[in-house]
Amino acid sequence: MPAERLLPSTEAEDLLKLTREIARDELAPVAAEHEEQARFPREQFRLLGRSGLLGLPYPEKWGGAALSYEVYLQVLEEIAAAWMSVGVGLSVHTMSCYALAEYGTDEQRARWLPDMLGGDLLGAYALSESHAGSDAAALSTKARRDGDDYVVNGTKAWITHGGEADFYTTMVRTSDDGSRGISALLVDAATPGLGFGAPEKKMGLTGSTTTQVLFDGARVGTDRLLGAEGQGFKIALTALNSGRLGIAACAVGLAQAALDEAVAYAKQRAQFGRAVIEFQGIEFLLADMAAAVESSRATYLEAARRRDRGLPFVRQASIAKLVATDAAMRVTTDAVQVLGGAGYTRDFPVERYLREAKVPQIFEGTNQIQRMVIARQLRDA
Template sequence: MTVQRVLPTDEAKAIVELTAEIADGELAPKVDEYEARSEFPREVLRVLGRSGLLGLPYPEELGGSGQPYEVYLQVLEELAARWVVVAEAVSVHTLSCFALATRGDEAQQRKWLPDMLGGELLGGYCLTEPAGGSDAAAMTTSAVADGDTYRVNGTKAFITHAGVADFYTLFARTGGPGPSGISSFHVNAATPGIVPQRLENKMGLNSSPTAQIVFDDVRVESDRRVGDEGIGFRIAMAALDAGRLGIAACAVGLAQAALDYAVGYAKEREQFGTRIIDFQGVGFMLADMATQISAARALTLHAARLKDSGRPFSVEAAQAKLFATDMCMKVTTDAVQVLGGYGYVSDHPVERYFREAKVLQIVEGTNQIQRLVIARTLGRS
């Protein structure tokens, strides 16, 4: 199914077309092999970076491409439709650049952002902790000022790009309890004392390395603190608002891939002398899948356009992430059902899509947290 896209400029159209070309040529042929080996496609990310696709939503004066968020999200969707690990990697990297791009001083931005936004340096986002989970404000990782450095001690959990990232955006406690005691740091991943633990054995996203990271008396220079002490939690939450839209776009792309495959199969597969797509039980299921994908895409792009116009979008981002990822789980489940027994075996990609969809309901704030965000806003209105 060809997605009808409305893009704001000819340049944006060219960017999305370039993304589709790279996705077909560099991603689609490699996904099965890399997933089977659980190998992270670092070179693919470099290709995307050198093509200008890793700094899309950040200003040109910082080394980005200055594109609206609605364009960036449609790039993510194109990537996710071929290989959701790569789309998620781009989303996490973009999230990791947020603190420095929005709160860094001129010297920090000039020193680090060009290689970050150009894709030569890959980022990780160190917020979640083993005991904290959704309660990020309860973090215990500490950063104690010691002369012209901070001594960092603690453990972060479920870190995407653990062990392969070149830098980590780290959130740690520099003050008292609660959100106001948290600060943000831009940390070189090669700093002594940063110890990635064994990789998690996950249900899906096998080629994306995820692990705990231990910070064992790590010395971080004071000039790597991003923004003033005590504003780290605000930075983290603002980054997650934007990051939730990235995950929503990944969900839309993954669901589109599942629908396209299921439709192709249903048009080829015959039972009782009839294509199964012509049976109402299957055709109506596919129709519902297509409609839900279109609705999720519209909701996600609406939130992006609010962001692009400088208007509040936190609630809309939560709604988009909630709806799109729940939709993706349902669509990939139905895609398996359309294929029947063949959907349950790895000869067809829908079983992988099904496994990959689940994590999108969890990352960047679980969907229960999204409901909490939305409900609190309703309670205040």
């Protein structure tokens, strides 16, 4: 059942109600089939766009809804609870718009941002490379200036929406000056010289296409440089700070879905003449699951409120991502345990939830990296 919310306005309550209706009627009924067939949910993203859900935290001037992160993340949680691939995709799209929204010129924003926020265009975020995952500053995809273009060569790895997105917010190396030699380009999917590898064969989130993104002499106009040359690494890290909150919210949604399924099953499954939810072993397991879900939700909401108030939130974002994704792994594992043998079959969704819970501990910075960020923030305070 949906968690009770304390929302800041009637408008936010109405938005969350709309989101739940879409999640219940349009997402949840088709999620299992799409995941089983590894079918990308493009129509569902178009629906979110038509419903005004693809640009929630961005200014109305550029086609967004100017909502707080506190509200946006709760919308994201509801979507992820119905279909994790779509929730993660919305979070990635929101992060992909960040560089243009925060660092682009007014001319660049007016040209591209309304379609990105209005749902006509779907985004991808191209930072990682096979040798530059946690060490993002080691990226080697190069962009050489040639007149009014950058000529881009290199390979990005593990890119969500690879081959499906309409634009790629791409971090490239424009000089050899370490992290200060990285720049951000807004690359159109139709750019000649841009190609894609075969979709990765993943254990979960199979409806969300993940590929390499290949640049072979791709020419990208200098008018698509976001911010200044050499500013890309800063742009990437600031985008990730907010993106980690998105992944935390998705993880909570996934854990809530697993908890709801476990509770429903435990109420109707009888052993020794009574429902298994009446046995202390199951009661305590469900209680711990509920505690993990609600404490994780409180953690991401507090980080979001700090962001909304303009306070530092880097440490809190890393804590939220760490706590929520570790909790989702435990809760989905325990959901399978509550269902017993049935939980290990595809007749129930908890086995899919368990497979989907692993990767949030890895992307947007592994949880080991989050611990490093938290410790450094404490050291430097």
